[in-house]
Amino acid sequence: MIRFHDNNNHVGRIKVVKDIMLMFYWVGVTEVAKAWINKCEFCQNRVLPETKKPLVQFCFVYGCESSSSIYPELSFHRFPEDKDIRQRWLSVAQRDESSLRSNSFLCSKHFEPSCFTLSDEVRLTLSPGAVPTIVPETGQEDQVPSEEDFLFSHSLEDPFSKSSSPPPSPMGLQEHQYCLQDPEPTETELKRRFLNESSFKVFNHIARYLSHRILPMQNRKGISSLKRMTNRFALKGE
Known part of the structure; x- marks a missing residue:
């Protein structure tokens, strides 16, 4: 144990047992290693660095795109345990009880200033x-392509080329009159830029649904297609 633990940078139990079993047959080595490490003064007094990143918090309100990574100035609040108050939260969030998760939050944008006190x-x-009272304005969101278009397309850009049109050319702005104008992008470049940005929206919807079970604002057909597409993906590290 001195050789494989003390003289080996005080590694953990799994590493100690693995190294020992590569060279020796030792019945009960796991319990011996565990007891040895628990009595090691160096290991017990060692302060491990904090490596876990804080989890990103998303707002649970239907149509709200707020998250703690994009809006760090906002605060995010868990749903209350009181059933009546929780139902009023769900009413503003436009969700049902079955969709709640342990990581469901409402951001501070949906509460009046009078709901907060200074500690x-x-x-x-x-x-x-x-109780939240501010409901976000809902607008028409980009439609998610059908599952067939997504699966049988030759690239990620194909599903969006059927229903999307390139955005209008941006107006060129000059800092001074003597500045040279940037060359106007071609129609192909504009279309490629627009399609690449659109393709990421589908993956954002999939990632958000896999992590927080939050669906975008879509019709029933679009939501069904998105749910079927999520079966072919998994979040890395989970």
Whole structure:
């Protein structure tokens, strides 16, 4: 144990057992290694660095795209345990009880300023029993392509080329009159740029559904296609 643990940078139990079993047959080596490491003063007093990244929090309100990574100035609040108040939260979020998860949050954009109080640490905290009242404005979102278009296309750009048209040419702005104008992008370049941006939206919808079970604002056919497409993907690290 001194050789494989103490003189080996005080590695963990799994590494110690693996190295020992490569050279020796030792019945009960796992329990011996565990007991040895628990009695090791160096291991017990060692402070491990914090490597776990904070999880990104998404707003659960239907049509709200807020997240803690994009809007760090917002606060995100878990659903209350009180059934009546929770139903009022769900009503504003336009969700049902079955869609709730342990990582479901509402961002502070949906609460009135009067719902927050200033704590002793000079921080705004959500008052107990606060109810959200601000509902986001819903607009027409880009439609998700059908599953058949997505699967049988030759590239990611094909599904969007059927229903999307390239955006209008951006107006060129000059800082000074003597500045040279950038060359106007061709129609092919505009189309390729637009299609690449659109293809990422599908993967964003898939990733958001896999991690938080939040669906985009789509019709029933589009939602069904998106759910079937998620069966062919998995989040890395889960």
